[in-house]
Amino acid sequence: MNTKRIMSGIIGVLAGLLVAMIVFTDFNQTETVSSADNKTNAEKVYVAPGEQDDYYMMASGGHSGQLFVYGLPSMRLIRQVPVFSPDPATGYGFDKKSKEMLNGYKWGDFHHPAISETEGEYDGRALFASDVGNNRAAYVDLETFHTTDILEIPNISGPHCAAFVTPNSEYFFLPTRFSVPLGDEYVGLDDFSEEYKGVMSAVKPDFENNSLEIAYQVMLPPWSYDLSDAGKGQSNGWGFLSTYNTEEATTTLEINASQNDRDYIVMFNWEQISKEVEEGNYEEVNGVKMFDPLEHPGSVYLVPAPKSPHGVDVTPDGDHFIASGKLSPTTTMFSVEKALEAIENEDFQGEAQGLPILTYESVVDKEVEVGLGPLHTQFDDKGNAYTTLFIDSQVVKWDLESGKVIDKEEVSYSPGHLTAVEGDTAAPGGDWLVSLNKIAKDHYLSVGPSHPESMDLIDISGETIEVVGSAPSQPEPHYAQIINADKINTTEVYDKDEDRENAVWDQADTRIERDGDEVHVYGIAMRSRFIFDADSDRPDTVTVKEGDTVHFHITNTDRDEDITHGMGINGYNENFEIQPGETKTLTIEADKSGSYPIYCTNFCSALHQEMTGYLLVEPK
Ligand SMILES: [Cu+2]
Numbered sequence: 001m002n003t004k005r006i007m008s009g010i011i012g013v014l015a016g017l018l019v020a021m022i023v024f025t026d027f028n029q030t031e032t033v034s035s036a037d038n039k040t041n042a043e044k045v046y047v048a049p050g051e052q053d054d055y056y057m058m059a060s061g062g063h064s065g066q067l068f069v070y071g072l073p074s075m076r077l078i079r080q081v082p083v084f085s086p087d088p089a090t091g092y093g094f095d096k097k098s099k100e101m102l103n104g105y106k107w108g109d110f111h112h113p114a115i116s117e118t119e120g121e122y123d124g125r126a127l128f129a130s131d132v133g134n135n136r137a138a139y140v141d142l143e144t145f146h147t148t149d150i151l152e153i154p155n156i157s158g159p160h161c162a163a164f165v166t167p168n169s170e171y172f173f174l175p176t177r178f179s180v181p182l183g184d185e186y187v188g189l190d191d192f193s194e195e196y197k198g199v200m201s202a203v204k205p206d207f208e209n210n211s212l213e214i215a216y217q218v219m220l221p222p223w224s225y226d227l228s229d230a231g232k233g234q235s236n237g238w239g240f241l242s243t244y245n246t247e248e249a250t251t252t253l254e255i256n257a258s259q260n261d262r263d264y265i266v267m268f269n270w271e272q273i274s275k276e277v278e279e280g281n282y283e284e285v286n287g288v289k290m291f292d293p294l295e296h297p298g299s300v301y302l303v304p305a306p307k308s309p310h311g312v313d314v315t316p317d318g319d320h321f322i323a324s325g326k327l328s329p330t331t332t333m334f335s336v337e338k339a340l341e342a343i344e345n346e347d348f349q350g351e352a353q354g355l356p357i358l359t360y361e362s363v364v365d366k367e368v369e370v371g372l373g374p375l376h377t378q379f380d381d382k383g384n385a386y387t388t389l390f391i392d393s394q395v396v397k398w399d400l401e402s403g404k405v406i407d408k409e410e411v412s413y414s415p416g417h418l419t420a421v422e423g424d425t426a427a428p429g430g431d432w433l434v435s436l437n438k439i440a441k442d443h444y445l446s447v448g449p450s451h452p453e454s455m456d457l458i459d460i461s462g463e464t465i466e467v468v469g470s471a472p473s474q475p476e477p478h479y480a481q482i483i484n485a486d487k488i489n490t491t492e493v494y495d496k497d498e499d500r501e502n503a504v505w506d507q508a509d510t511r512i513e514r515d516g517d518e519v520h521v522y523g524i525a526m527r528s529r530f531i532f533d534a535d536s537d538r539p540d541t542v543t544v545k546e547g548d549t550v551h552f553h554i555t556n557t558d559r560d561e562d563i564t565h566g567m568g569i570n571g572y573n574e575n576f577e578i579q580p581g582e583t584k585t586l587t588i589e590a591d592k593s594g595s596y597p598i599y600c601t602n603f604c605s606a607l608h609q610e611m612t613g614y615l616l617v618e619p620k
Contacts, residue, residue, distance in 0.1 A: 041468040044459060047074040055421060055482050057434060058113045058127055059455070062476030065108035067129065067140060072421075072432055072482060075457055075471035083138045083147045084108020084131045091566070091576025092147070096585040101150045109133035111160055112227075112479040115142075116205065120167040120232045120426030124487035125207060128172045130162035137163065137174060137203050141210045143491045144579075148210035154286040155182060155217055156199045161228040163203075167236055167426070171215060171270065175200040175241050179222035183285050189250040193353075196222035199290075200241070202270065216277045216289040218268065218300070221353035222248055224257070225266070227311040227376060227417075227479075232426050233318025235336040237271035240321050242309040246352065257308070258327060262360075264302040264352065265312050265323050267339060272299045294354045301343055302352055304360040306332050306367075311376035311417075315385075315400060316426050320365060324374035324387060331374045331387055333403070335365040368403040370396045375416055378423035380460055381430035388415035388435060395435050395458060397465050407464045411435040411456045412443045419480040420460070429484075433458040433465070436477035444472050453477055493559040494581030502553035503583040507534045512542060519550045525565035525578055526557045528607035530598060540613030546593045546620045555583040558604070566601030569615055577602050593619035 047053055053071030056078075061068050065085025069078045085107050086093030093102045108131040115122040127140040135156050139149040153159070153174065160177035179196040181187040187195040198220040204213050224245040231238035246263045249256030273291055276282075281296045282289040293300035305312070306325025313322045324331040341347070342358040349359040373391030380386070383400050393413045397406045417436045421429025440454035453476050457469035496505060504510055504522045510531045513520045521542055523532040530540045544550050556565050556578040567586070568575040571594070578584050600611035 041459075041466070045073045045075065045457060045469040047071065047076070053485060055432070055485055056488055057419070057480050057482045058115065059436070059473060059480035060110050060113055060129070060476070060478040061474070062111075062478055063107065063109045063133065064475055065110050065131070065133075067110065067113060067127070068473060068477075069145065070455075070471065070480075072434070073457060073469065075455070075469050077471070079145060081140060081145050081147065083129055083140060084110055084134070084136060084150070088575060089577075091574075091584075091586070094574060094586060095576045096587060098147070101147065103150075103152070105134050105136070107133055108136065110478070112163055113481055114163040114165045114172055114424075115481050115483055116169040116207075117165050117167055117425065118169065122422055122425055122481070122483045122487060123169075124483060124489065125169075126205060126210065127481075128163040128165060128203075128205065128212075130159040130174050132158045132160050132177065135159060137172075137201075137212055139205060139210055139212050142488055145490070149212050151203065151212040151214065153201050153203075153214060154184075155288060155290070156180075156201055159201070161225050161241060164228050164230050164239070164424075166230045166239075166270065167232045169205055169207075171202045171204055171274075173200055173202055173228065173230070173239055173270070175220070175225035175228055177224050177226070179224070182219070182290075192222055192250045193248045198223050198225055200225070200268075201288075202274070214288055215274070216282060216291055217285070218273060219290055219292045219294075220266065220300070221246075221355065223263075226309065227313075229312055229314045229321070229424070230270075231314055231318055231321075231336070232316075234340075235314060235318040235321070237269060238336075239268050239270050240312045240314060241266040241268070242305065242312040242323060244308040261307060262304040263306075263308055263325075264357070265305045265309065265321065265334070266355075267301045267303060267358075268293075269299045300355055301339075302355050302357045303334060303339065303363055304349070304357060306330060311374075313377040313379075316379050316428055318426070320400070322377045322385065324377060326373055326375055326390065328374070329369060329372055330367040331370050331377065332367050333365040333400075334363050338365070339363045366403045368398055368405075370398060370405060371408065376418055378418050378420035378433060379428045380420060380423075380433075381428055384460075386418060386420060386433055386460065386465075388418045390414050390416065390438075395433070395465065397460070409458060409465045409467055411437055411458075411467060412454055412470070413441055414438045415456075417477070417479045419482055421482045422484065424481060429482075431459070431461045432482065433460045434480060434482070435467075436473075436480060438476070440472060443470065455480075492561045492580070494579065496559060496581060500583055502585060503555045504553070505555065505557060507531055510534045510539070512536075517545070517548045519544050519548050521550065521552045521554075523552060523554045524557050525554050525567065525600070525611075527563065527605040528600070528611040530554075530567070530600075530611065530613045532613065538614075540598070541616060542598075542613070543616040543618065544590050545618050546590060548590045548617075550588050550590050550615075552586045552588075553583065554578050554586070556580055563604055564602045565604055565611070568599055568601040570597040570599065572596055572615070575601055590615075590617045593617045
């Protein structure tokens, strides 16, 4: 064999290998580019027009009093649901039912949304909320995304660390930020430590009637209670509250409430308290059953926690609870098993306000150095925890087992809460986390001296974590929960209920009835007309006298998806919407004479502009 032939043979083999390598490499590249792992950040969050998000994020609207509903991963704002405050766009607080529910309140401070649970997992039936501004709780029906009940709660002041729900939605609890004297009595601040109380309410949801009732209240020391959580698994039956101002300062809390090296986590046994209340172990205060743990010991204990904790979060398996001291560089993991043992053995290091304090060393599992200003912790499905660091403006990922920090990610800026997919449940997801930031600064186009708040979407599916999207939020994302979209089953149209009070389904039944100076209009809104009295020459006109009270009972007989009508009365400062198949009543005082156009305010058809009528008010 000559050298040339050998060389050409080698070259031939090498060329063949090269071709094979190119083909192989090329094939591999195609595979890699199309795999989910290598999606660009834009691709990860892109949801094409007409396609739908995988998750709903139910976000607190803070002092707007509203619930904001976002889609994830697109971070598109889908709906604002009015809960604690009037909403002129939908007429919430204008029509009879919602006006009665709001009962004159002009605003609310919507804090923590809590989706109802079955066996420790979100079930998509209802969402509960607390109002720190005016001491109320709300039931939002997740079939219609309507607020169906609002409960005014006596004896409490600022249910800030609420709502948190028990694993089978037996109750949700509303502990309070402020302490007040019991029974609305006047007591000066010199008697704060003796006479002021931090009262926690247990509220029972009624899923048949979409309503709420107060089951009982628990009298707690005059401290400030912050974020809280319910136990699950071996801690089922227990609740955990974080506290600050255990110094019982009554002025300049910024300084005076940060003196103690440790505050407490309150552990309360709600199963036992519920039983005791059933057995009559309570006193009635303002018509509510008030349970006093000092009179009936054995159900409330204190666990020393790092300075001024904000969050206390129970791990998905229910075996640990994690307290984050906002003035401490560590977050502390406690063992439920050890806590229950310490209770059993009366392993106490002292008492505060008469309540036993479990020995810290007996209950602590580990202190984790996460960074500065830890506030709130969420979980994934792989044994990791995620904690917001307010001062560092970061979210930190750490391993629950070892306490080792795995990654940190900058967010913009100063995160308070964070929320992971089904992150409060026994079975969290593991793909997305949203950091709910208190300050947006330069994050979006400027709108003047005040900016919106911001929410950063973080991909947590890999080993490291990365911000991949963002959306502004109007005040203020206190907390949010993310639920799988397939758990929400909405109603598209209301049933044609022939027995519904004041409903009119047949045009022939529309009519205007007078009873003294009360006028009842039984009308229909349909594409594209109002029919107030079908027998009249002008069926879309209502004529009344100055001084009359006019009740518009309007049924939307268009039972088609998304055909909502509105009814605005021009110059009368009134508007309300009627959703498909719904009946609503609007009552107005006809106290000024004149001609007032009525028009549909919710676009409904090509002839929507023609959907008008008149309210004629004849002078006295
Ligand atoms: Cu219309």
